Every structure is written in structure tokens, then in C-alpha cells.
Amino acid sequence: MRSRTRWIVGLVIVGIGPLLGNVTQGHTPIASRFTYNEHLFPIFERQCGSCHIEGGVGPMSLLTYQEAYPWTQSIREEVLALRMPPWKAEDGFGDFSNGHVLPAHEMDMILEWSAGGYPQGPRDQTPSTSTISGGGWTYGPPTLELSLAEPFTLEANTTETVRYFVLPTNLDEDHWVTNIDVIPGSRAVVRHVSIYIDTTGEGQAADEASPEQGFSTGFLGQAPAAVWWPGQTLRTHERVGYSLPAGADIVARVVYKKTWITEGQEFSDQTRLGLHLTDKQLSTIxxxxxxxxxxxxxxxxxxxxxxxxxxxxxxxxxxxxxxxxxxxxxxxxxxxxxxxxxxxxxxxxxxxxxxxxxxxxxxxxxxxxxxxxxxxxxxxxxxxxxxxxxxxxxxxxxxxxxxxxx
Ligand code: HEC
CATH class of the missing domain: 2.60.120.230 (Jelly Rolls)
Structure with a gap:
């Protein structure tokens, strides 16, 4: 509820902002060395843009000044409480390749900007095409592309649901998976996707037993080979990979979740998976x-x-x-x-x-x-x-x- 109130306040400010021009910032003296266009935009694009983009999984875009500044107080609270961005690993305690750590100096810039009158700065910035499109494969065309057999409908009255989908690979030789990528069909509601390699047929059996599309009874198979959310992918090191025996299925566990902004809307999702494969034997994870x-x-x-x-x-x-x-x-x-x-x-x-x-x-x-x-x-x-x-x-x-x- 708190956020809903903030949103309404935000809208009012946005609504009258254009009429007042620069006056909207008049109430807070500018005391920030950092401006949105010069300093904050690149941080928001890199650290938040995979979700906080028009049509993304976050409730609002942070990629234009007009969209971002009504949220300054909320941004401050979320980053100070370490709730956003959702990447949690402390810098310098283990080094990770898939990090979205908000470094201390970027946190300081956000805090100074939001408390210091959140100036806009010169020259409007626009998101780079890679952030906007979000529709391309992160690591180039995959060896094997799989997708949900048919679109899955997230009903208007469902806020959150977990669904498992079986995606047969139909491969008749053994392979190794070096990388897995995901392109969500409906970016606004696909929160995360876990990808399993099923060699037991358990997924198929559960799917056949379930009257609905996919199944939701849980999947006691192996551990996931990849866990994806916007901005995350699996990338293994050279010479190691997951074993994908001939005839194995891929099972994708998709978590759909709406925010208060998408609540009540119906969505149709046909998420795609991209597998990078090799038939050279790799050291198996x-x-x-x-x-x-x-x-x-x-x-x-x-x-x-x-x-x-x-x-x-x-x-x-x-x-x-x-x-x-x-x-x-x-x-x-x-x-x-x-x-x-x-x-x-x-x-x-x-x-x-x-x-x-x-x-x-x-x-x-x-x-x-x-x-x-x-x-x-x-x-x-x-x-x-x-x-x-x-x-x-x-x-x-x-x-x-x-x-x-x-
Ligand atoms: C992986 C996706 C993702 C990334 C990256 C991310 N967010 Fe979020 N953010 C969300 C989602 C989803 C919500 C809605 C809350 C929820 O349902 O968890 C949210 C909520 C918020 C809120 C609260 C909005 C409200 O409704 O009150 C703020 C502020 C925020 N994010 C700021 C940021 C900032 C700043 C960054 C980057 C430093 C960031 N987020 C990075 C997904 C993300």
C-alpha cells in the first residue's frame, strides 16, 4: 500500500511537472554534484534496466528522467535497505562473473542525487538498443532453441503462479550444455526460470497426469542447470558443462508474478530457451x-x-x-x-x-x-x-x- 500512495503522489508530480517547468525542483535546493543524465542514467541502465524498463518486470521504468524522479525517495529506501538491486553478494567476499553488485560509489551517487534535489542535467539520455530490445540472445544464436509448445495464459485474477513445462530436446546423441539463455515471452510477468535436465521421464509423466498446460505439482528431479532472472544467465567455464544425454528432456520451471501495476491484467507467455551445446565430451558439472x-x-x-x-x-x-x-x-x-x-x-x-x-x-x-x-x-x-x-x-x-x- 505504501508504494501505491507513492505512485499516486508521483503521478501528480509528473502531471503538473510540464506546466511548472523547472519550478518542480524549486522546493529542494540542488545540492547534488551528480545529475540524472550524466551520472545516474548509466547506473540505472546497467544495474536496474533489465527489470525497470517499459514493459519489464519491475513496476516502473527508471530509464528516463520523467519516469525516474517521482521515485527518488523510494529508490533511496530500497537501495539503502539493500532490497534493490536483488543481487545480494557482498563485494570483495568471493568474486563472481554474473554479478549485479551496486558498488559503494554508485550507491553514494544515488543517495546524493536523491537527497540533493535530483537534478536532471544536460542532454537527455536514451537507453542503448541492447537494453531496449532485450529480445536478443545474450550470447549469440544458440545451438538448440526450445520454446513452450503453446502460449501459457496468466489469468487476470492470478497474481502469482509457478508452472513447469516439459520441452523435449529430441536429440539422439549425447551432448554437453555450455550455456543456457532465456528470452521471456511476457517480460512483465516472467520473474524467474529454472532449467532442469530430465533424464528420468518424470517431467513427461507429471505433464501427462496434469489436465492443465504444463504441471504445478512440483518436480523432484535433479537440481537446476540454470537459474535465470532478467539480467542473469548461466555461463560455464571452458571445458566444463552439464551432461545432456540423448533423449533427455528440458523442464523449465517458470515463476509468474505481477506487481501492483500489472495486477488484474491477463498475459500470454511463450518463453524461449536457448541451449549452447557441444558434442565434445566436457568435464561434467x-x-x-x-x-x-x-x-x-x-x-x-x-x-x-x-x-x-x-x-x-x-x-x-x-x-x-x-x-x-x-x-x-x-x-x-x-x-x-x-x-x-x-x-x-x-x-x-x-x-x-x-x-x-x-x-x-x-x-x-x-x-x-x-x-x-x-x-x-x-x-x-x-x-x-x-x-x-x-x-x-x-x-x-x-x-x-x-x-x-x-
Ligand atoms: C531483476 C529485476 C530487478 C532489478 C535488477 C532491479 N529491480 Fe527494483 N524491483 C523489481 C521488482 C519486480 C519490483 C517490485 C517489487 C516486487 O514485487 O518484488 C521492484 C521494486 C523496486 C522499487 C519499489 C517500487 C514500489 O513499488 O514501491 C524500487 C524503488 C526499485 N525497485 C528500485 C530499483 C533500483 C534503483 C534498481 C537498481 C539499482 C533496481 N530496482 C533493480 C525488480 C528489479
């Missing part, structure tokens, strides 16, 4: 799932001891309880420690797979320790797991166990 015990007071601490040498490519944490912080550290057999991941204010609405810039070599005997600080009075939130775990805190590790993938 496998998963280790580590489940936490129940909380002890306001903390949950647990460790997993590696019983073989691994190369660690990525981490997908899940938190089914409200936590204020999650930290993952590796302690090597020689006692030295490696910071792997630090997240403040984890938000289960945006499941994120953190992919290391350079894969971490962890020898057998390494202790991976995970600690979560729970938010005061935190309740279990029953966040459905993407990898079939029901522990309060769980961590998926993407690893290879041979020496090839270095």
Missing part, C-alpha cells in the same frame, strides 16, 4: 547439496567436509527462514580460509546462482562452513526448494571432481 540442521537460537551453523578434491564453480543458497545474513567460508586442511559468499538481507524471491569468476580449487578435507544469522522473530517461510530440500537453510554446490575443468 555435478551437484553437492548441503542441508542445515534446525536453528539454535538466532543462528544456524553447519559444515560439510569434502571427501575428495573438487573444483567449485558456483553456489546456489536457499533460505527458507527469514535471515539477515548468510556466510559461506572454506577452511582448507592447512587451516587457511577462503571467503566464498556473503549475503546480507537474503531475499528468497530472487533465487540466485553465484558463479565464481575463477573456479575455486578445494582439496579433500576442506570444511565448507555455512552460517546464517536469523532476523529477529524470524519464522520459517516455506520457500519451495529448487533442488528438493526442506531444511531451513540449504546450499547447492556446482562442482567437478576431475582435474580437467581447471
Amino acid at each position: 555435478e551437484h553437492i547439496v548441503v542441508d542445515s540442521p534446525l536453528p539454535n537460537g538466532r543462528e544456524i551453523n553447519f559444515t560439510h567436509r569434502l571427501d575428495q578434491d573438487i573444483t567449485l564453480y558456483g553456489l546456489l543458497p536457499e533460505i527458507g527462514i527469514q535471515a539477515s545474513e548468510l556466510q559461506v567460508t572454506g577452511t582448507l586442511p592447512d587451516g587457511s580460509t577462503i571467503p566464498l559468499l556473503l549475503i546480507r538481507n537474503p531475499d528468497s524471491d530472487w533465487p540466485t546462482r553465484y558463479l565464481f569468476d575463477s573456479p575455486q580449487q578445494l582439496p579433500s578435507g576442506t570444511e565448507v562452513s555455512i552460517s546464517a544469522e536469523l532476523a529477529p522473530g524470524s519464522d520459517p517461510t516455506e520457500v519451495p526448494s529448487l533442488f528438493n530440500s526442506d531444511a531451513p537453510v540449504r546450499l547447492l554446490l556446482d562442482v567437478t571432481t576431475d582435474a580437467v575443468g581447471n
